[in-house]
Amino acid sequence: MSIWEYANPVKxxxxxxxxxxxxxxxxxICTVGGLVWGFLTPQDYRQGSTVKIVFLHVxxxxxxxxxxVMMLIASLIWxxxxxxVSALAxxxxxxxxxxxxxxxxxxxxxxxxxxxxxxxxxxxRLTSFLVLFLFYVGYIALWSAIDDADSAADLTGVxxxxxxxxxxxxxxxxxxxxxxxxxxxxxxxxxxxxxxAVYRYPLYLSMLGFFLLFLALLLVRTRxxxxxxxxxxxxxxxxxx
Numbered sequence: 553m554s555i556w557e558y559a560n561p562v563k564x565x566x567x568x569x570x571x572x573x574x575x576x577x578x579x580x581i582c583t584v585g586g587l588v589w590g591f592l593t594p595q596d597y598r599q600g601s602t603v604k605i606v607f608l609h610v611x612x613x614x615x616x617x618x619x620x621v622m623m624l625i626a627s628l629i630w631x632x633x634x635x636x637v638s639a640l641a642x643x644x645x646x647x648x649x650x651x652x653x654x655x656x657x658x659x660x661x662x663x664x665x666x667x668x669x670x671x672x673x674x675x676x677r678l679t680s681f682l683v684l685f686l687f688y689v690g691y692i693a694l695w696s697a698i699d700d701a702d703s704a705a706d707l708t709g710v711x712x713x714x715x716x717x718x719x720x721x722x723x724x725x726x727x728x729x730x731x732x733x734x735x736x737x738x739x740x741x742x743x744x745x746x747x748x749a750v751y752r753y754p755l756y757l758s759m760l761g762f763f764l765l766f767l768a769l770l771l772v773r774t775r776x777x778x779x780x781x782x783x784x785x786x787x788x789x790x791x792x793x
Contacts, residue, residue, distance in 0.1 A: 559635035561778050568771045575771065579764035586611075586758030593750055605663045607755055611762035613656035613681070619649035619766060620684065620712070620719040623691075627709035637774070639705035640781065642712065643695050644773035648766055650688035657681060680718050687715035701781065 557563055590607030626642035629635055660681075661672060672678070691708055698704035 559629075559633075559637050561637055561782075564637050565775060565778060568775055572768065572771045572775075575764055576768040579761060579768045581761075582757055583761030583765050586754055586756075586761045589754035590751070590758055593754060602663055602666050603751070605659050606751065607758045609656060609659035609663060610755060611759045612652045612659065614759060615762050615766055616649055616653035616656050616681070616684065617719050619645050619652060620688070620715060623649065624712050624716050624719075627705075627712040630705050631709045636705075636781070637778070639701075639709070640777040641770065641774045642708070643705075644777050645766075645770055646688055646691050646695070648769050648773070650685065650692065652762075652766075653681065653685040653688055657685060684715065684718045687711070687718060691715065701784075 587607055591604050593604065595603070623642040623645050626638040626645070629638040630642070657678075660678065664670065664673070691711055694708050694711060695704050698707065
């Protein structure tokens with residue numbers, strides 16, 4: 553059995569329909585559990601209660617970048633192999649990624665105000681994240697602006713390639729530039745830099761929850777896009793007859 557078999561819309565609909573309830577249930581349990589566990593943790597001796605925003609900010613920021621990477625892979629599959637499900641999956645993922653990016657920006661500003669004394673700073677990582685959000689908006693707008701689905705998939709695929717530069721910068725900006733207010737990675741394996749276990753484990757659960765939440769939303773939205781494409785094809789056929 554090849555993974556490419558699930559590029560067939562019928563097989564994808566069958567498989568996604570079977571696993572969606574389980575993924576949605578796991579997403580709800582992990583997301584709620586991780587956030588509740590995180591916000592019940594003790595205050596940090598330096599950051600106080602503001603440290604608890606990490607359980608929302610870090611998973612959202614992680615997904616904002618990784619969703620764009622997923623869109624890039626799906627777009628490349630479309631451009632190379634012309635599988636419609638991959639193009640529709642990339643389209644379906646974009647609004648979720650935009651919301652995740654917006655959550656990361658908003659929670660970063662809320663955290664930054666008491667820590668830095670300002671809601672916003674043109675820090676390299678913050679700026680690249682803002683540009684990534686604008687790419688998400690542009691990607692969604694480009695899909696909406698072009699009537700022909702295949703042409704829209706081609707152009708948005710190219711846009712996804714360009715936007716991947718800023719997804720990379722958003723992830724590694726603190727390594728490329730030594731200057732900037734943004735702290736280093738919240739999770740590190742370097743000695744002396746690891747987050748305390750009291751925060752680390754609920755953060756892991758929250759990150760898993762956000763990933764499963766994205767997966768559930770991706771399946772729902774991709775199924776919707778496939779149905780919408782089928783409906784458009786039926787309407788076009790009726791018009792010809």
